[in-house]
Amino acid sequence: MIGILLITHGTFGESLIQNVCHVLNKRPPLIGQLGVAAQDDLLDVLPMAELLLKEVDQGEGVLILTDVFGATPANLGLKLLSPGRVEGIAGVNLPMLLRALTYRDRGMSILLQKAVSGGHDGVINMRQH
Incomplete structure (x- = not known):
């Protein structure tokens, strides 16, 4: 199973995970998140990102x-x-994350394709539906 690591501004990644848990009624395995603040220096948070990457891999x-x-x-x-x-x-949204969780047992190339299409297809002009 391919792991998923969200790296986002502030608590956005944790909020996405909480919403996924609500939709799926459980926390998916091998998912982590790192919230980055505006004042964070890339080189300071890189070791934490590397550690989280290993945890979900x-x-x-x-x-x-x-x-x-x-x-x-x-x-x-x-x-x-x-x-x-x-x-x-880049450009994570809830439909993208749900699609990624659904297809992460199918290999990286399929996962990339399905996650991008899930994010794209999840953006809908509601008046045109």
């Missing part, structure tokens, strides 16, 4: 989900990437 890799590309959480995630083993997606 069961040997099949880890998908890092961050909130905003170009911001500190995503920049931290970029430092952890390792092609095929540790991959990352």
Whole structure:
């Protein structure tokens, strides 16, 4: 099973996990989160991110989900990437996380595709439905 690590601003990642627990009625295994504050220095939080990455990695890799590309959480995630083993997606939302949890037993390439499509497909103009 591929682990999932959320690296987000503040408590956003923990809030996403709490909502997933509500939807699934349980806490999924191999999921972790790191909240980054505006004043945090990348090099100061990197060791904690590396530790959390190891905690959710069961040997099949880890998908890092961050909130905003170009911001500190995503920049931290970029430092952890390792092609095929540790991959990352920016723009996390609840539909993306739920899709990622559903497909993480299918391999990294399928997981990446399904997570991105879940995030994209979860954004809907409600007046057009």
